[in-house]
Amino acid sequence: MRTNLRLGWRHLRQLRLIMEWQVSRLRSVAALIVAIQSMLAVGLVVGFGFLVGDDADSGRFLATGAPTISLAVVGFVLLPQHLVRASLEGSLLFARTFPVGRFTFLMADTIVWVLAAIPGLVSAILVGAVVYGFSAPSPWAVPALLLAALTFNAIGYAMAALAKPMAAAIYAQVLMLGTVMFSPVLFPLERVPSWFAGMHKALPVEPIANLVRGTLAPEFFAVSASDVVRAALWCGAGLLLSTIGIGRRN
Numbered sequence: 001m002r003t004n005l006r007l008g009w010r011h012l013r014q015l016r017l018i019m020e021w022q023v024s025r026l027r028s029v030a031a032l033i034v035a036i037q038s039m040l041a042v043g044l045v046v047g048f049g050f051l052v053g054d055d056a057d058s059g060r061f062l063a064t065g066a067p068t069i070s071l072a073v074v075g076f077v078l079l080p081q082h083l084v085r086a087s088l089e090g091s092l093l094f095a096r097t098f099p100v101g102r103f104t105f106l107m108a109d110t111i112v113w114v115l116a117a118i119p120g121l122v123s124a125i126l127v128g129a130v131v132y133g134f135s136a137p138s139p140w141a142v143p144a145l146l147l148a149a150l151t152f153n154a155i156g157y158a159m160a161a162l163a164k165p166m167a168a169a170i171y172a173q174v175l176m177l178g179t180v181m182f183s184p185v186l187f188p189l190e191r192v193p194s195w196f197a198g199m200h201k202a203l204p205v206e207p208i209a210n211l212v213r214g215t216l217a218p219e220f221f222a223v224s225a226s227d228v229v230r231a232a233l234w235c236g237a238g239l240l241l242s243t244i245g246i247g248r249r250n
Contacts, residue, residue, distance in 0.1 A: 014100045018108035025091070026082075026116065033078060037120020040073060041066050045127045048186065056132075058187070060220055063128030064213040065185040068148065070120040071212075072179045072205070075152025079113045080172040083160035102246045106239065110157065114149045121145065125216065134217050141215040144223070148208045151231055154238025155204060161245025185209040204234035 026033075044066040052058035098105070128134065138144075159175070160168040179185065182196075183205040189197050200206040207227040214223030 014104050015108050015111075018098065018100060018105055019112055022109060022112045025086075026112065030116070033074075033116055034119040036078075037070050037073060037117070038123040041070055041120055041124035041127055044069055044186070045124070045131055049131065059132055060217065061188060061213075062186055063132045063134070064217050064221065065209060066124040066128055067121050067145070067216065068185050068205075068209045068212045069180060070124045071117050071145070071149050071152050071208075072176065072185075074113055074117040074120070075149065075154075075156040076175045076179065077156075077172050078116070079109075079153055079156045080160035080168050082113075083157065084165045084169050087160075087165045102243050106157065106242050106246060110150065110153050110239075110242075113153050114146070117149050117153075121149075128216075135219060138215040138218045140223075144211040144215040147228075147231055147235060148212050151204060151208055151235040151238060154235055154242055158238050158241035158245055161242050179205050183209070201230075204231065207231045207234075 045063050048062050049059055052062065125137075156172065156175075159171055163171060183203075184192065184197075184200060185205060189200065189206060192200070207230040210221070210227040211223055211231055214221040214227075
């Protein structure tokens with residue numbers, strides 16, 4: 001029993017130390033990350049709102065889709081770009097010489113970037129609530145948002161850990177473009193062709209968008225058990241591939 005407790009405390013201490021090291025490296029760009037996310041949230045809700053005009057349904061999709069886009073920017077773009085830069089400058093290889101397990105290192109990185117997503121997420125939710133006057137979110141909103149952030153971060157981390165640095169940077173841009181322009185985040189799934197809708201049923205963005213939308217504005221949108229299961233499966237797959245990628249880089 002005591003041995004298990006010692007091991008548990010040792011892993012928690014390792015997790016804390018790696019997180020502190022990662023936070024210290026992000027300190028110089030933290031303000032920029034917050035600014036980018038905040039401007040994106042306002043732009044999606046207010047700027048795109050001019051395009052839809054007085055269409056209340058489209059406006060609600062914009063307002064409830066903006067938090068998903070904000071989380072995707074962190075997981076699909078900022079996190080992979082950070083890992084690419086760390087790989088090219090050698091700090092990533094140096095960090096992986098630390099005497100910690102692969103999963104501990106992955107979770108420390110992931111938790112830091114989940115925290116980094118909070119300012120943009122809050123901005124998106126507040127702007128949407130002010131502009132469109134949503135009522136109180138569901139009690140499940142926080143777990144849904146955490147699952148969404150963890151899933152996006154896990155997928156982005158896996159992409160950066162498995163691909164070559166420059167390829168990962170390109171994949172991140174393509175993935176983000178597809179999320180904003182072609183995924184049913186800012187518009188309903190019913191507006192796309194049936195074959196395209198079927199493809200999204202196997203991809204992670206659609207169930208995550210449904211989770212976020214349904215818990216932030218439950219009076220207008222619903223969440224199905226299928227959305228939860230698909231998002232959780234993608235999260236697990238992302239974490240597994242990320243752990244494998246870290247091992248390969250070592």
